[in-house]
Amino acid sequence: MEVWEIAGIKIQKLHKTYEVPGKQVPVFCGLDLELDTSCITVVLGKSGCGKTTLLRLILGLEQYESGEICSAEGLKTGIVFQEPRLMPWLNVWQNITFGLKKKEIDVQKMEQLVAMTGLTGFEKAYPSQLSGGMQQRAALARALSCEPDYILMDEPFAALDHFTRKTMQDELLRIQREQKKGMLFVTHSMDEALILGHRLVILENGVCKKTYDLEARTYPRDLLSEDMIRIKKDMMKTIGE
Ligand SMILES: Nc1ncnc2c1ncn2[C@@H]1O[C@H](COP(=O)(O)OP(=O)(O)OP(=O)(O)O)[C@@H](O)[C@H]1O
Ligand SMILES: [Mg+2]
Structure with a gap:
């Protein structure tokens, strides 16, 4: 990834095609996207x-044919994948602190993270002893433990029940507000997008089909307000529902 002098991640004219036996799968065809780290x-x-391919490209886990992905100097990214990807031989605490050196571990901070993700009392449990949602929460705690400047999240709350999802959304907004962390959040839920996003981006046919700037809308957002319903209807039209 190249260094970019402005805070953030800038994607320009990105082209990415996968090859599967007997077939070329074009994924991005000149994608332009600016990700503001605030x-x-x-x-x-x-x-x-x-x-998911977009997140993998930003992380440098995939090659692309042409275009550019530039990132602010020293930008530290964290990731929550679509699946929890915990280490099965490590317990919750060890998984969460995996990316830290022993002397870097601030026990109080880690305990706060464990509590925030609702895993208090399960620190010694192994991934196989957790529900899918608990595993995903542990993966979120692991991503936050390294204190990244920018967090990439691939449908992190898809497996959670309504109430846990709501708690996690509130926590995410709190973290963003208090710590000014930037986030790229992938979701299939338009409601979740409207609850969380400063900026919504709809991807289609390898480019950004439409973006919505919601920076001026304060939190918490009332999904039943006329304004939100109007935006949601427009999104549904854009996505073709
Ligand atoms: N490693 C790979 N090799 C070949 N093709 C791939 C590979 N990974 C993804 N693809 C293809 O790239 C396209 C985009 O996949 P991707 O996983 O990014 O989609 P997605 O938007 O995250 O979908 P979902 O919402 O189902 O998670 C798909 O057509 C998929 O078949
Ligand atoms: Mg995906």
């Missing part, structure tokens, strides 16, 4: 439109 950008789009 706000939450929510990415929406149909299954297979390239959301």
Whole structure:
């Protein structure tokens, strides 16, 4: 990834094609996207439109044919994958602190993270002893433990029940507000996008089909307000529902 002098991540004219036996799968065809590290950008789009690929490209886990992905100097990114990807041989505490050197571990901070993600009392449990939602919460705690400047999240709350999801959304907004962390958040839920996003981006056919700037809308957002319903209707039209 190249260094970019402005705070954030800038994607320009990105082209990415996968090859599967007997077939070329174009994913991005000249994607332009700017990610501001002080706000939450929510990415929406149909299954297979390239959301996970976008995160993998930003992390440098995938090659691309042409275009540019530039990032602010020293920007530290964290990731929550679509699946929890915990280490099965490590317990919750060890998984969460995995990316830290022993002397870097601030026990009080880690305990706060464990509490925030609702895992208090399960520190010694192994991933196989957790529900899917608990595993995903542990993965979120692991991403936050390294104190990244920018967090990439691939449908992190999809497996959670309504109430836990609401708590986690509130926590995410709190973290963003208090610590000014930037986030790229992938979701299939338009409601979640409207609850969280400063900026919503709809991906289709390898480019940004439409973006919505919601920076001026304060939190918490009332999804039943006329304004939110109007934006949601427009999003539904854009996505083709
Ligand atoms: N490693 C790979 N090799 C070949 N093709 C791939 C690979 N990974 C993804 N693809 C293809 O790239 C396209 C985008 O996949 P991606 O996983 O980014 O979609 P997505 O938007 O995250 O979908 P979902 O909402 O279902 O998670 C799909 O057509 C998929 O088949
Ligand atoms: Mg995906």
